[in-house]
Amino acid sequence: MTHRFYIGTTNQHKIREIGSILHATGCELIPTDKIDPEETEPDFVGNALIKARAYAVHAGGLTISEDSGLMVAALNNLPGPWSARFSDFEVHRDPWRLGAHHPSGLSRDEIDRKNNDLVLELMRGIEQPRRAAMFKVVMIVAAADGEILFKGENEAHGWIAPEMRGQNGFGYDPIFIGHNTFDRTYAELDRHRKDLISHRRKVLNDFQDWLGRFLRQP
Ligand code: IMP
Helix, strand or coil: CCEEEEECCCCHHHHHHHHHHHHHHCEEEEECCCCCCCCCCCCHHHHHHHHHHHHHHHHCCCEEEEEEEEEEHHHCCCEHHHHHHHHHEEEECCCCEEEEECCCCCCHHHHHHHHHHHHHHHCCCCCCCCCEEEEEEEEEEECCCCCEEEEEEEEEEEEECCCCCCCCCCCCHHHEEECCCCCCEHHHCCHHHHHHHCHHHHHHHHHHHHHHHHHHCC
16 A cells, blocks of 8 residues: 655655655655745754645645754754755854854755865864764654644764765765764765664654554544
């Protein structure tokens, strides 16, 4: 039996990862129009809720959305919810915080590289164990009227590599070494391996548990 969900993102990397992890469960993802709701909250949950409601109401049916990013403890958990366009911000030290925003208009792939350069530069001189980091994800399923049916949060732990390595994946994958990846960055893993251990995999396991209960409802 096929379960159909709209997918509330236009990030093709996320769509591929979510689609591939959910494939075995018989879930089919239906693309949505790009609507770019403004992510105004200072946390992942707040932004995930904004996206979920906006996309579900626009699509007119059950919609999966997520907000995700990298948190680096030594940088006061930056880039955090600002992960996607981190290098468009000035960054202040003591304490680490975001400063002025200068929108660059760079494409997603172009800015990914600049984001990685910036994190590596900010982490220069910081040694283990202070290079600890995690990928965080909040996933939401919303109904056409905006009601939130599922909210899951999960993480993948690791640390920041000394330099960029690997060609696979997207975003911060070239600088993130998982605690269980034997010193390889996520971008050095083949995509099936990343899909087995990532934050997205873990939250989709929670989603599958919810889906089982949801489908059994009278
Ligand atoms: P969002 O579209 O606002 O949720 O942006 C998420 C951003 O976090 C992406 O653009 C990436 O920079 C980063 N990110 C999220 N998940 C991953 C991942 O699995 N690998 C690498 N970077 C990620």
